[in-house]
Amino acid sequence: MAEKARIINCPSCGAKNSSTARRCGSCGVAIEELKPIRDEQRERERRYQQEGFSIMWAAIALGVQSVLTAALIVALPQAVGALDFEGYYGMTLSIPVWCVGGMLVGLISPGKTFVEPVVAALIVAMPTVFYLYNGFFGMLGPGQTVRTMPMFMYIIMALIGVMFTLVGAYVGERIQMGPPPKPVH
Secondary structure: OOOOOOEEEOOOOOOEEEOOOOEOOOOOOEOHHHOOOOOHHHHHHHHOOOOOOOHHHHHHHHHHHHHHHHHHHHHHHHHOOOOOOOHHHHHHHHHHHHHHHHHHHHHHOOOOOOHHHHHHHHHHHHHHHHHHHHOEOOOEOOOOOOOOOOHHHHHHHHHHHHHHHHHHHHHHHHHHHOOOOOOOO
16 A cells, blocks of 8 residues: 655745655745754744733733822822822823833733733823823812823823833843843854
């Protein structure tokens, strides 16, 4: 009884070929020369790519960003009357707070989590902008009184903060992973 030939894909063009073929039937490339090889450059590039989105780490990032933002933007000015983070100053303080939050999540997460802190910062940015612009319906925080800005500036500064969250998450991941492996020559 004849043995059934396995089918392999050409590493160059992806066409199906018999495992006994010496050349690809579609592109003509020698199959032996193009066996799948682990390319060092490809491995180094893949090392810093996120492989998926984790709902759990997005929730953790949301918690970290919410606690940091609430502590510095809402609670600290209520505890220390001399600190008034309204308007421009509140948004300016939010940017490094979100960056640090992204870095913390990048440091503590077991995998590559760049997107999760960014999504969390985007979610936290919406009530932060609302709080700094209007206060919470007069019950908590005065909103803008002296240092006023137009609404589009709040949105631009919030987006800058979200961008810095991505930078913080990347820095946290790089610190966690350590230096890249040395290329083998």
